Amino acid sequence: MSTVFLTGASGFLGGHLLRELLAAGHQVKALSRRPETDAGITAQGGIAVRAALDDTASLAQALAGCEAVFHAAADTSMWRPQAAAQTATNVGGTENLLRAAEAAGVKAFMHTSSVSAYSHLVNTTMREDVPQRGGESWVNYERSKYLSEAAVRNSSLPWIVFNPSHILGPGDQHNWARLIMLVDQQKLPGIPPGSGAFADVREIASAQVRAWQRQRFGQCYLLGGEHASFVALVHLIGVALQRRTPKGAMPPWLLKSYARIVDTWSRLSGKEPDITPESAALTCHHLLVDSSKAKAELDYRETPLDALLADKLAWMRQQSMLKAPA
Template identity: 25%
Template sequence: MILVTGGTGLVGAHLLLHLTENEDSVRAIYRNAKSIEKTKSLFTSNQKSALFKKIEWIQGDVTEIPSLENAFVGIKYVYHCAGFISFDPKDEHLLRKINIEGTANIVNFCIVNNVKKLCHVSSVAALGDLADHETIVTEETEWNPEKHHSDYAISKYGAEMEIWRGQQEGLNTIIINPSIILGPGFNNQGSGLLFTKVSKGIPFYTKGITGYIAVDDVVKTAIQLLNSDICNQRYILNTANYSYQEIINMMCDALKVKKPTKAIQPWLLEIAWRLDGVLSFFSIKKRTLTKDIAKAACRKTLFSNQKIKADLQIRFLEIPQYITRLATFKN
């Protein structure tokens, strides 16, 4: 049987859809009944309600060891998709607890229960820092502890250290590092939130560059890697690198809304994130723009995909066409 943590998130939900389509026996962890609704809605929108009923749901939490005891009974393979994403400094403790401590718990249970293989869904945030002579981030790019990293990046890097620790103790592992994941069904978070904002009209764009990939490609690649003989490797999953302006324009074209015409300058973002912090401090509004988010919006980072393409001979979905498909998705 296969265990999926984070089955109520974007990657986990789509992974469950693909696994049940393949007629795999699947168990998924959930924290509360309400959290399952998004996953159920995804199956319904894809006319796969019958497959949803085949999932064995078990209540648990990766940070609560007693709740994981029953979850691992009879499990041979694990996809660890659970994680917490936040760039709010107030969430530092929660990031470390869920992403690092939670991953350590999953690794320990995998070892104790003789799990055959663990696939850990990480992030490009956990990758290394480019040296002066480097232009593109690869799996071999070294992490520089002297450079600034967001609390989220540190927590994902720490989670990977737990995976490597498990490997040293005899656990077969795979780490995937997706870039920004595009996918339907979760319009209130991540790239889905950007899609929602674009639909309402965005007056500005930033000049940053980063990588993008379709959620379908993330889960299909994860499944292929877990079913392969490949072990103890790390793979960047990235279709292509685009500027934020290019991505927003694609979304605008797909949604048939007006494109932004002005680039927001870094100095203005510096003012904006500070103001956002003040308003949040006085509980006037929830924190939406932090220093790390502002800097990431202006950062130009290119990610390689050569290793995964060489090892699996894989072709990813084209981002412009995929964004057009997302615009027609009804959740």
């Protein structure tokens, strides 16, 4: 089997990619920047490799003997003071990795982008033929994902790009897990007025490996899931946890105004706020994603939201992240 280089292995999606690649019989060299993340990688059977996306020498050494790269690492910050560092990681880091992969003779580059490359400026159902608008966005995360994906598309390497929507499932200790814990603790101050497409992290990882196995080079795939409003999602969580939840959504103007106020204060305190104007804009957006291409070509499946949420909550209980039922 092949030797693969994986970035983001200590993260949510990257951890599932590591398991999927190992289960398929591949040897996985996983980028690890700190000793703390080595143990989790090696415990699963991967090889922890000390490297960094801003260190081209370390990347060249790490990529030696690798046939393919799965690039899942990214900076997902929504706080403007971190924009420069985010661009350096998402864009500069991807460009460094591409150059190192080209020099090492890597034969395939699988890139985890995001629906954010299309941007919240797109107000129609996202399909692969819909023009991306991330390059126009004032949200740096969207712009950086657009630019990093463009770098991959312009590469001389055989590439495949994946654009997941809202990723949900076991293994997430931040992102949606934080929302679930706020509901569990009955500390959720309000519900955003937007909606999302909730994708199963396990199906995303499986689809990426199948795309590589089927050599779908030069193709991009939107990987979505069941559409639901954030109100519906929070109510599902509340029922499952037997917790009270707000009845309706916050008005968009109120959420955005509050975000501007706390963002201004954060510049004085130097502490990243729980919500920013960027995250407010995204959670007021109604995201619609068509996964037809991935379903037809990669056997991608959209797990029903209630089943996906049940798996997520079961995992969180196993990790003692939730209180006992009321």
